[in-house]
Amino acid sequence: MSDRTLLLAGNWKMNHDHLEAIATVQKLAWALEDAKLDDSSCEVVVIPPFTDLRSVQTLVQGDKLWLRYGAQDVSRHEPGAHTGEIAASFLARLGCAYVVVGHSERRADNHETNEVVAAKLRAALGHDLTPILCVGESLAERREGRHVDFTLGQLEESLAGIEATDLTGLVIAYEPVWAIGTGETATAADAAEMAAAIRGRLAERYGDAVAAGTRILYGGSVKTDNVAEIVAAADVDGALVGGASLSGPDFAALCKAAVGK
Numbered sequence: 001m002s003d004r005t006l007l008l009a010g011n012w013k014m015n016h017d018h019l020e021a022i023a024t025v026q027k028l029a030w031a032l033e034d035a036k037l038d039d040s041s042c043e044v045v046v047i048p049p050f051t052d053l054r055s056v057q058t059l060v061q062g063d064k065l066w067l068r069y070g071a072q073d074v075s076r077h078e079p080g081a082h083t084g085e086i087a088a089s090f091l092a093r094l095g096c097a098y099v100v101v102g103h104s105e106r107r108a109d110n111h112e113t114n115e116v117v118a119a120k121l122r123a124a125l126g127h128d129l130t131p132i133l134c135v136g137e138s139l140a141e142r143r144e145g146r147h148v149d150f151t152l153g154q155l156e157e158s159l160a161g162i163e164a165t166d167l168t169g170l171v172i173a174y175e176p177v178w179a180i181g182t183g184e185t186a187t188a189a190d191a192a193e194m195a196a197a198i199r200g201r202l203a204e205r206y207g208d209a210v211a212a213g214t215r216i217l218y219g220g221s222v223k224t225d226n227v228a229e230i231v232a233a234a235d236v237d238g239a240l241v242g243g244a245s246l247s248g249p250d251f252a253a254l255c256k257a258a259v260g261k
């Protein structure tokens with residue numbers, strides 16, 4: 001058993017405006033309390049749309065809630081003439097602890113290369129945001145048995161130019177693209193295979209301390225009825241949850257199942 005804290009992150013994607021976000025976070029907080037979960041048993045993070053962050057910050061900080069929050073993307077640029085971009089420093093100022101980088105939906109929609117992802121990682125790290133770096137294969141790579149090599153290649157290229165000393169506390173989310181939003185979940189064995197491969201590559205490239213300290217999540221159709229088996233897999237330290245995180249009570253039930261209470 002590792003001493004890495006179980007991390008359950010709910011990526012709301014483009015769901016819940018700022019008023020719905022307040023209600024959802026409040027209901028989640030109450031449901032977590034009812035489930036007798038606290039930060040000694042797991043870390044719970046909500047990742048709402050940018051427009052919700054100030055409202056979530058006000059609620060979390062005002063009521064001293066133990067859950068944390070983050071953003072779904074970040075600019076690789078520092079503030080300036082970058083229309084539509086969101087700077088890492090702005091997210092840090094809003095109290096974000098985490099930022100998702102390289103989500104497959106961003107990689108696809110914006111033709112985001114590993115080089116751009118690496119630049120975003122550097123921007124996040126430069127402002128003390130913990131990146132949740134997303135990697136994972138498509139169905140083609142899986143069917144052709146190239147899923148491990150592809151995913152490790154994405155990992156290496158996305159971490160290019162980043163020193164081991166900057167990777168303390170890094171979070172990596174293995175999200176097989178074919179399992180996202182499809183109801184198709186990778187098996188616990190699939191998740192364990194990739195998590196072990198990722199941890200092994202981190203050890204090779206950055207040393208045992210970085211490998212041991214990195215939390216590796218699984219994402220892709222995680223639900224209350226499958227989360228316990230997935231997070232019990234060796235080298236899996238939590239889940240990046242999409243659809244099943246949109247309801248506060250349902251996400252709290254998923255967290256409770258993950259903790260095994």
Ligand SMILES: O=C[C@H](O)COP(=O)(O)O
Nearest residue numbers: 011180181220221242243
């Ligand atoms: O960021 C979350 C992942 O894309 C998984 O989404 P999902 O749980 O709706 O499949």
